[in-house]
Amino acid sequence: MARPGRMRLLRRSRALVVTPRYWRQRLVFWLGALAIGIVSAGFARLADGAQHLFAQVATRQDGLRFLPLLVTPLGFCLCAFVAARFVQGSQGSGIPQAIAARHLRDDAERAGFLSLRIAAGKIVMTVLGLLCGASIGREGPTVQVGASIMLQAARWGGMVQARGLILAGSAAGIAAAFNTPLAGIVFAIEEMSRTYQARTNGIVLSAVIIAGLASLAIVGNYTYFGVTHATAELKRDGLLVLCCGVIGGGFGACFSSLMVGLTRRIRRWRGRTPLARTLIVAVLAGGLVAIVGVLTDGMTFGTGYTQARGAIEGAPLPASFFLAKFLASLASSVSGIPGGLFAPSLSVGAGLGSTLGHLLGSPIGLAALLGMAGYFSGVVQAPMTAFVIILEMTGNHDNVIALMAASVLGYGTARLITREPLYHALSRLFIADVLRQRRAQAAPSPA
8 A cells, every 4th residue: 555655746746747738738828928028019119109209299389289288188088988988998007907807707707807809909099098198108008918918828728727827917018018027026926916826926937037038039128217326325315215205105195095086986977878978087187187288398298207217317307297297197097098007106206206305405316216116105005016116127226225115115104094005996996897797697687
């Protein structure tokens, strides 16, 4: 009679047997990760081109500088109409949809948030939003696109680890979009899953590596927000770290609370005429974004990448920039059009840090970095993701402790103001919609 230990070894050896089905699944998975990297790189180029094209008009000093007052509201209306009528589930960032899909067990219900049709619509509508001046980014949409591609690969390959593959696709999207592989992994663990599972994170790591290599092959190695050589000094910059963390976290929590509260109110207000009232909200939000953009000479349109990069490299931003960008980003986020929060939030944080650095006499580049960490951590309540993504986006490894401190302070301050993280609060709204539809389908029809 075989001993128990020998039986365990026998079962383990059988588990290592490689079958054709095993290799088919792995091949489909690798091709899915490769596709995420290629699509993310192409999406980045389209988004950057759209933003550059709009900026050429928005920053003019002749009569054309007022063109956004017409183009932006109409563009918002078109994006909201297409999203609501033809690409349901593509509205907003895309991260809440990916989180919601991980909580759903039925594949048909997951397909309402993650599918190739939604991924294609998400890319087109995000690019169109940037083309009309929306204060949005492509990072959240890339998460939804990556998760959609990976989930479709799972269907084709006959893989059953749907929740883990959604996580892997989301992480690969972040990593490929900004050349931030560590941030992709940390984001998946901290924000998407809120837990650590060794088996799942092996899948995540594989997807991030493959997608990252594909992106690097197309766009090369780069730091998204440039590089600063300023280094934090405890005696000189201790107060700056404290202010960026506490004030940034407070503003980030306010943004999060306002967005969730306004989103809930708008969803209730739409009532029985959802399409008409959705378009009204989009036009009003687009009008507000256009007015703020024109008043700031076009600085608040788009992702805010140029302004954030300038601040990190030492060029101070106007004191009013972070408030104007805060307002434009909030209006864009609740408008019902597809678009992400990462880049606009980092831009707001850079503006806040620049203002605090000017007031405290600290280096502007360093202050912008710390402001980004504090504010972004306050918005998403994911401090590890905040400092890792900023570290990789700027290539600055001399201020790790200062960035960590600002991120943790921002997170702690935000938790005092709002208990539920932004993306998870929004994901609950999508899950609630699915549950209502499920109950409606299960209810007996009237005789």
